[in-house]
Amino acid sequence: MKKTWWKESVIYQIYPRSFRDSNGDGIGDLNGITEKLPYLRELGIDVIWVSPVFKSPNDDNGYDISDYRDIMDDFGTMNDFDRMLEEAHQHGIKIMMDLVVNHSSDEHPWFQESRKSKDNPYRDYYIWKEPVNGEPPTNWGAAFGGSVWEFDEQTGEYYLHLFSKKQPDLNWENPKLRKEVYEMMRFWLDKGIDGFRMDVINFISKDTRYPQGDVVEGLKYGKGSKYFRNGPRIHEFLKEMNKEALSNYDTITVGEMPGVSVEQGKLYTGESRRELNMVFHFEHVGLGDGKFGKWDPKAWKLTELKEIFTKWQKGLETEGWNSLYWSNHDQPRAISRWGNDSEEFREISGKMLATCLHMLQGSPYIYQGEEIGMTNVKFNSISDYRDIETLNAYHDLTDGSLSNEEIFKGIHERSRDNARTPVQWDGSPNAGFTIGTPWISVNPNYEKINAKAVLNDQNSIFHYYKKLIQLRKDNEIIVYGSYDLLMENDEEIYAFTRTLENEKLLVICNFSQETPEFTLPETIQFSEKELLISNYDVNAQQSIQNLALKPYEARVYRLK
Incomplete structure (x- = not known):
């Protein structure tokens, strides 16, 4: 990479x-x-x-x-x-x-010109369509409510706005x-x-x-x-x-x-x-x-x-x-x-x-x-x-x-x-x-x-x-390591590993106010571990084979 x-x-x-x-x-x-x-x-x-x-x-x-x-x-x-x-x-x-x-805004000079006439040089900077049977060209709804089309009486056509009617869409088809x-x-x-x-x-x-x-x-x-x-x-x-x-x-x-x-x-x-x-x-x-x-x-x-x-x-x-x-x-x-x-x-x-x-x-x-x-x-x-x-x-x-x-x-x-x-x-x-x-x-x-x-x-x-940001600067694995999910079906614990060469991070996050137990998968082998960060005071030497997590607890270990 x-x-x-x-x-x-x-x-x-x-x-x-x-x-x-x-x-x-x-x-x-x-x-x-x-x-x-x-x-x-x-x-x-x-x-x-x-x-x-x-x-x-x-x-x-x-x-x-x-x-x-x-x-x-x-x-x-x-x-x-x-x-x-x-x-x-x-x-x-x-x-x-x-x-x-x-x-853009409908108050942008481009749009002010665009709406003046159908042959204005800026007309095609925006998306204008004729009415269809007196109705808007499509039935699309805008992100902020209402139709995406706003009728402009000056030229008798509709302009497109996917958001507010004061936000006319620019016409990217126009070079x-x-x-x-x-x-x-x-x-x-x-x-x-x-x-x-x-x-x-x-x-x-x-x-x-x-x-x-x-x-x-x-x-x-x-x-x-x-x-x-x-x-x-x-x-x-x-x-x-x-x-x-x-x-x-x-x-x-x-x-x-x-x-x-x-x-x-x-x-x-x-x-x-x-x-x-x-x-x-x-x-x-x-x-x-x-x-x-x-x-x-x-x-x-x-x-x-x-x-x-x-x-x-x-x-x-x-x-x-x-x-x-x-x-x-x-x-x-x-x-x-x-x-x-x-x-x-x-x-x-x-x-x-x-x-x-x-x-x-x-x-x-x-x-x-x-x-x-x-x-x-x-x-x-x-x-x-x-x-x-x-x-x-x-x-x-x-x-x-x-x-x-x-x-x-x-x-x-x-x-x-x-x-x-x-x-x-x-x-x-x-x-x-x-x-x-x-x-x-x-x-x-x-x-x-x-x-x-x-x-x-x-x-x-x-x-x-501040500590998390510094850890990122000090550890390439946090940026470039590959990711693998653990405990896929657990509804309380989000745990995953990051791996870079012979180094691995183990990340354990409890998303609940309950006290679920984390069990280390047998596939994860290591001879050394180091607690990089945790949001509770914990014993860094504690075994990680089985951990009874506190509400919303998070821990990150470096494994070698």
């Missing part, structure tokens, strides 16, 4: 609006990121993925871009960005920008549009950024026949995803992007790819194919989805999670590369989703989850606040929520599909705003995030859960993450 810096990196995602406000307007900003770079250096991360900071009317929290070469006023200026980039590099931290090119995108990417790379996280990048190639979507009983709109996910020209477009915009720079690239399979993942990330370094798949975060997706969540099984992770671990073991994550700006808090956010088990389960993820093969992602043990928030009023997806789901699903109690259960468990409450820096008002009024309320538990508290406690989750 080829060794590269990005395979060996730990990436930290910053959602700027909620990270740190430097000027008291209640909105996190670039100078707030710069201020906290020493904190991130102490944690030990290698790369920051910065969610969009481009000019935007903010319909979808910056994922609707009106100028790809300028900074949103809320976040500061281009000078602020340049200073952040320079200081990050001085701290030995690389910067990965968010590339949002499946769609002029693609050239503009590549020029924009080179603009940022020439500034010195180190790569891109690419938003829903496997949506950019559509089936240009635009067939009708599958009809699902009880749903108003059809499912059109098979006609825009991993479309017919996607590999052609990504190879062209790599050649035109990436190949002359030493970059890290990750594609966000809902609906991607392992076999497709190999095609996207295989080193010889010259497309991307790694992909975000969504298989595990869909566990427990009900009839209405994440809004009526059901119980999930550990065996299901292990099956998904193992499939990707083995599938990309020799070709391609995994990106590893529990949470991000679109997912609920890791501890609340996968662990136990009760006062008794919050920190210990958080350490267990970190152990499991960071010991897998791939590049681990830490979402801001994960390293201090932040949890989901339970706002009682819909007026406290800001996320367009959450607000639209509340509006759509309380219309007879789910009761108010049911929809709030789903919101409390899965809303994207769970990840977007401000980072809890200390126990002062508004958690030290701002001296103003925060754009979204702070989680009330900030007085107990905050960065200042964990920095002062050597046994805290922060220092545990």
Whole structure:
């Protein structure tokens, strides 16, 4: 396997609006990121993925871009960005920008021109279709509710938007549009950024026949995803992007790819194919989805999670590369989703989850606040929520599909705003995030859960993450070792090995608050063992043939 810096990196995602406000307007900003770079250096991360900071009317929290070469006023200026980039590099931290090119804002000059007339030079920068019998061209439903088609009276045609109607999809069939995108990417790379996280990048190639979507009983709109996910020209477009915009720079690239399979993942990330370094798949975060997706969540099984992770671990073991994550700006808090956010088990389960993820093969992602043990928030009023997806789901699903109690259960468990409450820096008002009024309320538990508290406690989750990151830097086996699952059918214990030449790691994680027993398989032979890390104080000399595990216990041994 080829060794590269990005395979060996730990990436930290910053959602700027909620990270740190430097000027008291209640909105996190670039100078707030710069201020906290020493904190991130102490944690030990290698790369920051910065969610969009481009000019935007903010319909979808910056994922609707009106100028790809300028900074949103809320976040500061281009000078602020340049200073952040320079200081990050001085701290030995690389910067990965968010590339949002499946769609733009409807306030982007390209779209403003495109909608003026059918013969406008920018018309084909977007996807326009005539009505069919006075109706939208297809029955596809949009990700944020409603139809994917919006009628524009000025020209009497519909434009496509897979997300909000203020996020019209760009037409990647148009070579002029693609050239503009590549020029924009080179603009940022020439500034010195180190790569891109690419938003829903496997949506950019559509089936240009635009067939009708599958009809699902009880749903108003059809499912059109098979006609825009991993479309017919996607590999052609990504190879062209790599050649035109990436190949002359030493970059890290990750594609966000809902609906991607392992076999497709190999095609996207295989080193010889010259497309991307790694992909975000969504298989595990869909566990427990009900009839209405994440809004009526059901119980999930550990065996299901292990099956998904193992499939990707083995599938990309020799070709391609995994990106590893529990949470991000679109997912609920890791501890609340996968662990136990009760006062008794919050920190210990958080350490267990970190152990499991960071010991897998791939590049681990830490979402801001994960390293201090932040949890989901339970706002009682819909007026406290800001996320367009959450607000639209509340509006759509309380219309007879789910009761108010049911929809709030789903919101409390899965809303994207769970990840977007401000980072809890200390126990002062508004958690030290701002001296103003925060754009979204702070989680009330900030007085107990905050960065200042964990920095002062050597046994805290922060220092545990710091140790995990250092272990990765010191042990090639954690990066490059092969993976094998143990105890496949166990519903409480996730155990696996990592193997590199004559060295083996044994990873044992208890995903329950019970006390199951781990039994070492007879196939694992060793003459020496070393306890590398554990989330409880344990006797390092204890036999590992049979271990009665404590609730949410995690241990990692080096075997020789």
